[in-house]
Amino acid sequence: MADTNSQFNSRWLPIALALPQLLLIFLFFYVPIYMAFFWSLSLERPFGGGAEFVGLQNYARVLNDAEFWKATWRTVVFMLIGSSLAVILPLILAVAADRRVRLAYPARNVLVWPKAVAGASIGVVFLFIFNPFIGILAPLNEVYPGLWQPGLDGTDAFIMLIIAHVWGGIPFNFVILLAGLQAVPQSFHHSAAMDGASAWRRVRDIQIPMVLPQLFLVFVLEFTESVTAAFGLIDAMTQGGPGGATTLLVYKIYVDGFKGYDLSGAATQSVILMVFVLSLAAVQFFILERKIRYER
Amino acid sequence: MKLNTISTAALALAVAAPAFAADIEFWYGNGGRVEEAIQAHCEAFNASQDDHTITCVGQGGYEAGMQKAIAAYRSQQHPVMIQFFDAGTLDLMLSDAVVPVHTLFDDVDWSDYNTGAKGYYQTSTGELFSQPYNGSTLIFYANMDQLAEAGVTEMPETWEQVIETAQALKDNGHACPFVTDAHPWRVLEQFSARHGAPIASNNNGYTGLDAEYTFNQGIIAQHMVNLQNWRNEGLVRLAEDTEAGNYTRAFYAGECAMMEGSTGSYGAAFESLGEAVRISMAPMYDGVERKNTYIGGASIWVMKGHDDASIEAAKAFLDFVRQDDQQIAFTEATGYMPVTMSALNTLVASGRNEELVFATAEMGVESLNQPGTDATRGIRLGFYVQFRDIFKEETQKAFAGEQDMQAALDNAVARGNELLRRFEQTYQGVQLP
Numbered sequence: 001m002a003d004t005n006s007q008f009n010s011r012w013l014p015i016a017l018a019l020p021q022l023l024l025i026f027l028f029f030y031v032p033i034y035m036a037f038f039w040s041l042s043l044e045r046p047f048g049g050g051a052e053f054v055g056l057q058n059y060a061r062v063l064n065d066a067e068f069w070k071a072t073w074r075t076v077v078f079m080l081i082g083s084s085l086a087v088i089l090p091l092i093l094a095v096a097a098d099r100r101v102r103l104a105y106p107a108r109n110v111l112v113w114p115k116a117v118a119g120a121s122i123g124v125v126f127l128f129i130f131n132p133f134i135g136i137l138a139p140l141n142e143v144y145p146g147l148w149q150p151g152l153d154g155t156d157a158f159i160m161l162i163i164a165h166v167w168g169g170i171p172f173n174f175v176i177l178l179a180g181l182q183a184v185p186q187s188f189h190h191s192a193a194m195d196g197a198s199a200w201r202r203v204r205d206i207q208i209p210m211v212l213p214q215l216f217l218v219f220v221l222e223f224t225e226s227v228t229a230a231f232g233l234i235d236a237m238t239q240g241g242p243g244g245a246t247t248l249l250v251y252k253i254y255v256d257g258f259k260g261y262d263l264s265g266a267a268t269q270s271v272i273l274m275v276f277v278l279s280l281a282a283v284q285f286f287i288l289e290r291k292i293r294y295e296r
Numbered sequence: 297m298k299l300n301t302i303s304t305a306a307l308a309l310a311v312a313a314p315a316f317a318a319d320i321e322f323w324y325g326n327g328g329r330v331e332e333a334i335q336a337h338c339e340a341f342n343a344s345q346d347d348h349t350i351t352c353v354g355q356g357g358y359e360a361g362m363q364k365a366i367a368a369y370r371s372q373q374h375p376v377m378i379q380f381f382d383a384g385t386l387d388l389m390l391s392d393a394v395v396p397v398h399t400l401f402d403d404v405d406w407s408d409y410n411t412g413a414k415g416y417y418q419t420s421t422g423e424l425f426s427q428p429y430n431g432s433t434l435i436f437y438a439n440m441d442q443l444a445e446a447g448v449t450e451m452p453e454t455w456e457q458v459i460e461t462a463q464a465l466k467d468n469g470h471a472c473p474f475v476t477d478a479h480p481w482r483v484l485e486q487f488s489a490r491h492g493a494p495i496a497s498n499n500n501g502y503t504g505l506d507a508e509y510t511f512n513q514g515i516i517a518q519h520m521v522n523l524q525n526w527r528n529e530g531l532v533r534l535a536e537d538t539e540a541g542n543y544t545r546a547f548y549a550g551e552c553a554m555m556e557g558s559t560g561s562y563g564a565a566f567e568s569l570g571e572a573v574r575i576s577m578a579p580m581y582d583g584v585e586r587k588n589t590y591i592g593g594a595s596i597w598v599m600k601g602h603d604d605a606s607i608e609a610a611k612a613f614l615d616f617v618r619q620d621d622q623q624i625a626f627t628e629a630t631g632y633m634p635v636t637m638s639a640l641n642t643l644v645a646s647g648r649n650e651e652l653v654f655a656t657a658e659m660g661v662e663s664l665n666q667p668g669t670d671a672t673r674g675i676r677l678g679f680y681v682q683f684r685d686i687f688k689e690e691t692q693k694a695f696a697g698e699q700d701m702q703a704a705l706d707n708a709v710a711r712g713n714e715l716l717r718r719f720e721q722t723y724q725g726v727q728l729p
Contacts, residue, residue: 043722047391048370052724061718067711133539151536152696240685242536243693258363260682261387262718 033274039267046261058268068269070244071252072276074158075227078248082162082230083222086169087215093170094177095203115171119232126164127237150238154245157238161246164233165226173218180214181207212292220284224277249273318605319349321375322613323365325358325594329563330430333629334379341616348609358384358594359681365599369393374599376606377613379429381594382416383481383680386501388597389425390678390723395598398423400611404618408636412591412664415673419729420502426595427614428635430626432558433589433660434486434578437565441572442553446470455522455579458554462531465553475552476523477535477543478695480687482556483523485590485675488516490578490663492587494671496716501676505720505728509677509712512705515581521701524694534695558592559656563631566652575656577663588666590674593632628653633660676728678719683712 008014040058042051062068114122129135130150137148150156184207192202208215231250234240240247240255247255249269257266324334331354338352355361358381368374369391380388388394396419398406406414406424413428436458438451443461446468452458462473476482488495493515498507511517526532538546544561546552548568556578557565565573580586596617598610616622623639626632633656634640640661643649649658677683687708694704 043718045391045722046366046387047393049392050726052722065714131541133541149536151541152534152692154693154696154698241689241692243696243698244689247689255685256682259359259685260679260715261362261366262679262682264722265718 036267036270039264040271044263058264062268071247071249075249079226082165083226085166086222087218090170090174091177093174094181098181112171112175120236122164122168123233123236130160152242154243157246176214176218180211184210216292227277317347318609320606320609322352322377323355323361323375324379325355325361330630333626337617341613350613376602376610377596379594379596386676386678390726393600396425397427408638410661410664412588413635416591417595426597428595430593430632431635432560432592432632433663435559436576436578438554438574439572440574451574451576455581458579466530472533472552474532474554475543475546480684489590489672490587491515491584499671509709512709517705524701559660560631562656586666587672588668589663633657679715686711
């Protein structure tokens with residue numbers, strides 16, 4: 001590449017420039033992944049010493065473990081519901097904001113700020129908001145005692161988790177989608193309006209097709225992120241409970257590895273999760289992306 | 297040749313002379329008042345002698361401390377001593393990363409440690425693997441003002457009386473007669489110990505790694521079913537049912553009238569409720585002979601891979617915190633109990649045991665010193681920290697009505713046994729000490 005690029009005189013300079021980053025990726029990505037693969041094939045003692053090679057036994061154990069499949073199922077449900085809401089809600093908001101609303105520009109800036117809030121902090125705040133005794137749903141409990149109990153009822157806890165996740169995802173997706181909508185030429189709207197197309201019809205036939213690249217981007221990011229980003233929320237809000245109802249795979253890996261000292265089991269599940277996320281992204285890129293036309 | 301010998305000897309001397317002094321690290325998990333008391337121990341130790349310097353580093357929790365110790369040990373950056381909690385005892389015993397404390401000393405009377413403390417951290421042949429440090433146990437708390445309002449003046453001693461009292465409180469319009477978080481330390485381990493019913497075969501794992509959980513039948517299972525029924529009747533509340541959202545805070549705030557809790561909770565309870573708080577040993581079922589309870593809290597482990605000077609320093613620190621006055625100062629500051637009988641006797645002899653800050657010391661030790669059996673020495677089961685989570689998860693589902701309590705216990709036993717089998721395989725060929 002270097003000799004075809006006139007910007008670099010030496011072929012080593014671009015490599016040297018990329019080296020620090022490559023080194024970091026090697027140290028903090030490829031080495032841990034290698035270790036995870038290695039540990040997933042052995043029974044590793046927490047303090048080291050005497051790791052026994054067991055071949056694929058860990059995989060057999062994990063894949064036969066009902067708890068693993070429950071956590072995987074919860075992860076998929078969380079991903080589908082959480083990501084869909086985290087894309088559809090901002091899309092609605094963006095379409096609304098695109099209609100030349102006053103203060104749209106400052107609003108766009110203000111709205112992105114929640115993106116900077118860490119998952120754990122969001123978790124703490126929402127735990128307070130959804131407290132069954134003092135939160136916003138407390139009046140509900142006074143009318144129907146026991147209706148909202150995220151500390152005891154698994155479904156309630158799961159709903160709470162999804163709401164917090166979606167709230168955290170709205171700002172970024174909103175900004176991306178709004179930018180896409182703003183790039184749609186005004187002439188399209190005008191001619192469609194002159195042809196008598198209703199507002200809804202224009203959304204469906206002009207705006208959404210035109211922002212498909214942005215929609216694709218936020219969907220890919222949301223899907224892959226929702227698998228791992230829920231960790232901070234879960235740790236702050238539910239610790240996987242009640243009764244394991246919010247133990248997504250990423251939290252189960254943490255608990256198994258760091259509280260259960262089951263390094264091999266945690267490594268095995270990490271490898272499976274990684275393969276899952278990679279294939280998810282691959283499916284999106286190879287199948288969905290082909291249907292998207294970027295040029296306008 | 298002669299010169300060579302002399303210089304070698306001189307060199308040896310030069311190396312040996314400072315070899316007695318060492319700077320060592322001690323990692324601990326507690327925060328808050330306990331952390332201050334630990335730091336006070338460290339400062340007092342440094343001030344008491346010139347040879348060694350100890351640096352005590354808080355790790356933000358027992359579990360976090362263990363995680364960091366594992367990572368540090370793997371990269372050979374580990375401290376000389378680490379404080380670790382009861383549930384991880386077997387994980388550390390088999391880790392091959394620690395030196396049993398009894399092998400370090402010739403002159404310590406280990407039998408002076410109280411029965412509950414000894415049993416938990418002993419090998420199967422009765423030698424202490426770690427030195428008990430901050431010890432607590434389970435006791436029963438009642439708010440006598442609220443009991444009096446319901447016409448009860450006696451402290452309930454049996455579960456039958458607890459429930460009778462709870463019924464009286466409920467009839468009197470009390471919304472939360474008895475509160476628990478249903479944590480296995482309280483409802484499973486301490487219950488099984490004092491009722492003499494082991495939770496697993498092989499005397500809770502003391503005689504072999506091939507132990508299996510057995511708590512899904514007998515009096516333990518009956519107690520769990522009772523707890524659920526009592527909750528449905530409004531006699532027992534879970535922490536999640538309370539406004540405080542936490543069982544000790546619900547008791548401190550006067551929201552709930554009775555609880556089972558650690559001796560360490562007494563200070564805070566007295567601070568908020570004053571003379572209304574009364575304590576006793578944890579309740580028994582009628583007709584069951586009382587056995588000892590287990591020690592909670594943590595002990596100090598000496599880690600492998602350090603030079604002799606560091607080990608000397610560690611021994612000096614362990615000797616220091618074992619002293620009666622140091623234990624009494626620690627008890628006064630934290631509400632933990634003295635762990636040796638001589639410390640307790642010194643406290644009683646001084647008459648200070650009547651003081652409020654020492655209210656739990658005698659009762660706690662009495663509870664730990666009740667006659668025991670081979671099955672009430674402690675818990676010696678692998679991956680036990682994770683098992684506690686499993687127990688909580690399954691019983692929470694039962695309390696939420698998603699499965700019945702018997703099914704929850706059966707599931708917990710089955711999942712727990714899987715952990716035990718994997719532990720057994722992980723430590724294949726390792727002899728249980």
